[in-house]
Amino acid sequence: MIIQSLLDTDLYKFTMMQVVLHHFPGAQVEYRFKNRNAGVDLTPYIDTIRAEIAGLCALRFQQEELDYLSGLRFIKSDFVDFLGLFQMNQKYITVAAAPQHDGQIEIVIKGPWLYTILFEIPVLAIVNEAYFRATQPTPDYAEGRRRLQAKIALIRDDPALRDCKIADYGTRRRFSRGWHEEVIATLKRDFGAHFAGTSNVLAALRDQLIPLGTMAHEYLQACQALGPRLRDSQIFGFEMWAREYRGDLGIALSDVYGMDAFLRDFDLYFCKLFDGARHDSGDPFVWGEKLLAHYQKNRIDPKSKTMIFSDSLDFRRVIELTLRFKDRTVLAFGVGTNLTNDLGYAPLQIVIKMVRCNDQPVAKLSDTPSKDMCDDQAYVNYLRQVFEIAPR
Structure with a gap:
């Protein structure tokens, strides 16, 4: 199975x-x-x-x-x-x-x-x-291992990236369960403190890693039908989340209606209540600058908040984002397909x-x-x- x-x-x-x-x-x-x-x-x-x-x-x-x-x-x-x-x-x-x-x-x-x-x-x-x-x-696992080690070296061996942390978000698009297990074991062994954890709960249990995740698009989509008024569905979703978790699991998903609509609803209350936001579509550099400006407009120190990037990332894009935003906020990255399904096949x-x-x-x-x-x-x-x- x-x-x-x-x-x-x-x-x-x-x-x-x-x-x-x-x-x-x-x-x-x-x-x-x-x-x-x-x-x-x-x-x-x-x-x-x-x-x-x-x-x-x-x-x-x-x-x-x-x-x-x-x-x-x-x-x-x-x-x-x-x-x-x-x-x-x-x-x-x-x-x-x-x-x-x-x-x-x-x-x-x-x-x-x-x-x-x-x-x-x-x-x-x-x-x-x-x-x-x-x-x-007959998968070319040797090529997959070579590619994985090259990615690890890009970040591990660069002093400017000492605080860069990457999590595994690759369950849904992995090449196979066995390869996924090997990738996680390799990251744990060779990536050190740069490996932040995994979204996969079984892997977190098996390898004693931090399990990561909060909400997905389906939650805020469902609130379109479950909330009292469509225009307030995003606000309703965030408020119900806060009612359940009382400040825990405080990363808000920003792209169910696009970043501009997200920021219109993400007022001072939510800026204070949530620990940060996750990017999952659109230009990540534009998104990051908009979010930082929004925090500053609301008199929130961006360095006290977390920006998570998770949209079709590869390690070079992670490096680019790190160099743009480091020292301005807390950064985290979730890499999926490029970690768990990169053996040379589409x-x-x-x-x-x-x-x-x-x-x-x-x-x-x-x-x-x-x-x-x-x-x-x-x-x-x-x-x-x-x-x-x-x-x-």
């Missing part, structure tokens, strides 16, 4: 799931899969993907895993009790060839948010590994995104247009109007 533990996923799935349990237990959602790679035929792997999902749905949390989660300061005991009873259910997910017969596949996840939220990351990992097992049966650019909540369309309108995903253009147009986002 590709996925052998329900902890083999990103931490923010659990932090969001706890909010869902406590505040939105009745929410119904729909997620859809999208492959952004032109000309990649995924249909030959449908049977493998289905079989792996069946195996995923047979898993239960083990006592050691529950004990680990209960030891995290922000995870509450009733949530751990719920996970002790939890099991993923195949009835909420379907995998089929797309009706247009163009090599695309349709993966639809539909059901209660509380019972479907954990599908995304392991299913993406399954699709990746099924594809690369078939297309690269990686898959695949996502699973929430498209509906409580039978209402939901969307994200990021600063990178290709990252937008919604099946209702009329709703997208309305969302742009409500949040004062110019058409592209």
Whole structure:
């Protein structure tokens, strides 16, 4: 089996799931899969993907895993009790060839948010590994190791980058589970204090690393349907997060409506309450300058806040961002595909995104247009109007 533990996923799935349990237990959602790679035929792997999902749905949390989660300061005991009873259910997910017969596949996840939220990351990992097992049966691990060591040396051996810290965010797009494990072990051994931790909870448990993550786009998207008023949905999402975590897990995601709309809602209260913000679309240098200026405008010392960059990063871009913003704020970087799927083969650019909540369309309108995903253009147009986002 590709996925052998329900902890083999990103931490923010659990932090969001706890909010869902406590505040939105009745929410119904729909997620859809999208492959952004032109000309990649995924249909030959449908049977493998289905079989792996069946195996995923047979898993239960083990006592050691529950004990680990209960030891995290922000995870509450009733949530751990719920996970002790939890099991993923195949009835909420379907995998089929797309009706247009163009090599695309349709993966639809539909059901209660509380019972479907954990599908995304392991299913993406399954699709990746099924594809690369078939297309690269004899992987060039020597090349992968050479590339990884070259990246490590870029930062480790430069005194100007002594405070640069990078975390592994690569579960969903990894080449394979085994390669992911080797990458993390190598970083732990050879990268020293530059290795900040991992978003993967199983790896954090196994390798005694810091698990990292707060919220993802789906959380703020769902708030479009769950909040009292669409225009206030981003504010509602941040307030509900603060109600649950009381100042902990204080990194706000900034690109569900674009940076300008984020800053209009991220007022003095949120500037003080949240520890910082995460970049995930658009020009990272422009984003960083805007955020620093916003803090200064609100009389907040930017050096007391954290900026996390996580959008399609490679190590050279990490270095560029470090040199631009170091000594001006606290910096952190999450690197995904470039860490866990860089053996010389073209990686898959695949996502699973929430498209509906409580039978209402939901969307994200990021600063990178290709990252937008919604099946209702009329709703997208309305969302742009409500949040004062110019058409592209």
